[in-house]
Amino acid sequence: xxxxxxxxxxxxxxxxxxxxxxxxxxxxxxxxxxxxxxxxxxxxxxxxxxxxxxxxxxxxxxxxxxxxxxxxxxxxxxxxxxxxxxxxxxxxxxxxxxxxxxxxxxxxxxxxxxxxxxxxxxxxxxxxxxxxxxxxxxxxxxxxxxxxxxxxxxxxxxxxxxxxxxxxxxxxxxxxxxxxxxxxxxxxxxxxxxxxxxxxxxxxxxxxxxxxxxxxxxxxxxxxxxxxxxxxxxxxxxxxxxxxxxxxxxxxxxxxxxxxxxxxxxxxxxxxxxxxxxxxxxxxxxxxxxxxxxxxxxxxxxxxxxxxxxxxxxxxxxxxxxxxxxxxxxxxxxxxxxxxxxxxxxxxxxxxxxxxxxxxxxxxxxxxxxxxxxxxxxxxxxxxxxxxxxxxxxxxxxxxxxxxxxxxxxxxxxxxxxxxxxxxxxxxxxxxxxxxxxxxxxxxxxxxxxxxxxxxxxxxxxxxxxxxxxx
Ligand code: HEC
Ligand code: HEC
Numbered sequence: 001x002x003x004x005x006x007x008x009x010x011x012x013x014x015x016x017x018x019x020x021x022x023x024x025x026x027x028x029x030x031x032x033x034x035x036x037x038x039x040x041x042x043x044x045x046x047x048x049x050x051x052x053x054x055x056x057x058x059x060x061x062x063x064x065x066x067x068x069x070x071x072x073x074x075x076x077x078x079x080x081x082x083x084x085x086x087x088x089x090x091x092x093x094x095x096x097x098x099x100x101x102x103x104x105x106x107x108x109x110x111x112x113x114x115x116x117x118x119x120x121x122x123x124x125x126x127x128x129x130x131x132x133x134x135x136x137x138x139x140x141x142x143x144x145x146x147x148x149x150x151x152x153x154x155x156x157x158x159x160x161x162x163x164x165x166x167x168x169x170x171x172x173x174x175x176x177x178x179x180x181x182x183x184x185x186x187x188x189x190x191x192x193x194x195x196x197x198x199x200x201x202x203x204x205x206x207x208x209x210x211x212x213x214x215x216x217x218x219x220x221x222x223x224x225x226x227x228x229x230x231x232x233x234x235x236x237x238x239x240x241x242x243x244x245x246x247x248x249x250x251x252x253x254x255x256x257x258x259x260x261x262x263x264x265x266x267x268x269x270x271x272x273x274x275x276x277x278x279x280x281x282x283x284x285x286x287x288x289x290x291x292x293x294x295x296x297x298x299x300x301x302x303x304x305x306x307x308x309x310x311x312x313x314x315x316x317x318x319x320x321x322x323x324x325x326x327x328x329x330x331x332x333x334x335x336x337x338x339x340x341x342x343x344x345x346x347x348x349x350x351x352x353x354x355x356x357x358x359x360x361x362x363x364x365x366x367x368x369x370x371x372x373x374x375x376x377x378x379x380x381x382x383x384x385x386x387x388x389x390x391x392x393x394x395x396x397x398x399x400x401x402x403x404x405x406x407x408x409x410x411x412x413x414x415x416x417x418x419x420x421x422x423x424x425x426x427x428x429x430x431x432x433x434x435x436x437x438x439x440x441x442x443x444x445x446x447x448x449x450x451x452x453x454x455x456x457x458x459x460x461x462x463x464x465x466x467x468x469x470x471x
Contacts, residue, residue, distance in 0.1 A: 037413045066152045066166035075140040083127045087114040094247040109309025111244045119154040119227035129173040137175040148390040153226040155272045157402040164394035169225035180213040180311035203423040217306035224274035231285045233295040234269035252301045259291045276405030327373040352444045353377040378444045382420045
């Protein structure tokens with residue numbers, strides 16, 4: 001499908017009976033241009049019940065008081081309670097001295113992923129946006145309905161009357177299940193397309209560590225909208241004060257976290273990234289060159305341990321019924337078989353969501369062999385699937401400075417999420433040799449296999465699409 005033109009995609013989708021979707025996609029002008037935020041009032045899906053505790057958090061025009069949600073929403077509370085429990089379990093495993101070296105690295109990653117103290121305000125862990133109970137994606141249902149699924153980060157916005165009243169990123173959290181199976185981003189000459197990388201736009205390239213997921217893990221700790229640490233060394237400082245410091249040094253070497261910290265380390269590390277006082281300095285902590293090198297090495301290892309956990313059996317297990325089916329160890333029910341026939345036939349889904357089998361879209365029987373009995377349901381490329389702007393994203397309103405003098409989205413509603421084009425165009429500050437590449441490609445997500453089996457397709461969610469509620 002990555003080789004297919006967009007027009008061909010449309011006709012395929014129409015034949016699949018997805019006419020409404022095709023119409024939506026065929027009208028790119030439907031994504032409103034300009035900077036004026038349109039009316040954001042919208043109907044609440046009938047299947048979604050607003051939790052009573054959240055009623056008080058809903059402002060005029062279906063806007064959310066995010067600080068109120070963080071404090072009161074039952075899902076948000078559940079996620080934090082679960083993460084504390086998992087953190088305690090991982091710590092007990094680390095202390096047990098029973099783990100082999102392989103599982104030590106994974107467990108270290110687990111300790112890091114569930115540790116809220118690694119964020120600037122010590123209030124959000126990775127798992128806050130990647131809830132194990134929701135397939136490691138957003139587990140706070142009210143956000144799925146009201147904010148396009150985007151999750152608030154570590155920093156509240158206290159400017160009087162500001163909306164949103166918490167920094168909140170522009171996209172919906174992806175699941176990190178199977179994320180480590182994406183190779184480093186590369187351009188495939190014969191296919192004339194980009195493959196691999198992590199994030200919706202592939203900007204976690206993996207070129208340095210040769211591991212996209214590891215490089216991905218270095219992003220949220222420093223993203224001003226997420227965990228907002230002002231300096232990568234702040235993450236290392238926090239690791240050096242954590243109750244699993246011993247374990248980090250057990251895995252990566254004694255003395256790894258012995259760094260001479262400057263006297264203002266606590267002040268600097270509690271100042272959110274993007275704060276005007278930092279003057280745009282990406283490494284405001286004053287460290288000696290050798291300490292800086294050590295901290296960078298620690299930050300790489302911190303990330304590699306996270307990738308190890310993400311690829312561990314507890315996160316990416318390849319144990320779905322579909323995996324067993326392809327391996328010839330399970331049989332599908334009639335309904336499942338019908339769905340699967342559509343998926344690789346008329347629906348043409350497996351031309352992007354590779355299932356290791358051939359497509360029967362053009363008629364005939366599937367005589368293909370499973371190339372892999374562990375298909376990822378993605379070709380790891382990026383496709384423009386024509387989503388309009390999702391006006392529910394509070395991101396579009398983050399166009400005025402917060403109390404730190406930081407403006408998340410100076411373009412306001414003028415911001416267009418071009419997916420991979422954004423990254424290639426240098427939006428993130430990376431040097432780009434490909435000016436003008438406006439591809440609006442979005443990563444082909446590995447389908448959580450449950451989607452096929454149960455039909456509970458959760459809503460394909462780049463930042464520009466609303467996510468249906470998980471209830
Ligand atoms: C405030 C919410 C938030 C926090 C905290 C957060 N993430 Fe994410 N995560 C997201 C969003 C949003 C995306 C998609 C972002 C994008 O494409 O720009 C994402 C994407 C990812 C991906 C990419 C998956 C793929 O298939 O490409 C991985 C892996 C991931 N996060 C892991 C982590 C880890 C590890 C941490 C902690 C170090 C973390 N996240 C913290 C919201 C969050
Ligand atoms: C042109 C390539 C392409 C085809 C064909 C395609 N998809 Fe997708 N699909 C994508 C991309 C890209 C995404 C992720 C981007 C997004 O959600 O914004 C996605 C996401 C999804 C998701 C969400 C996964 C998740 O974990 O949130 C589901 C479910 C899905 N597709 C099902 C299907 C089904 C069913 C079909 C066939 C009727 C299909 N797709 C055909 C490209 C494709």
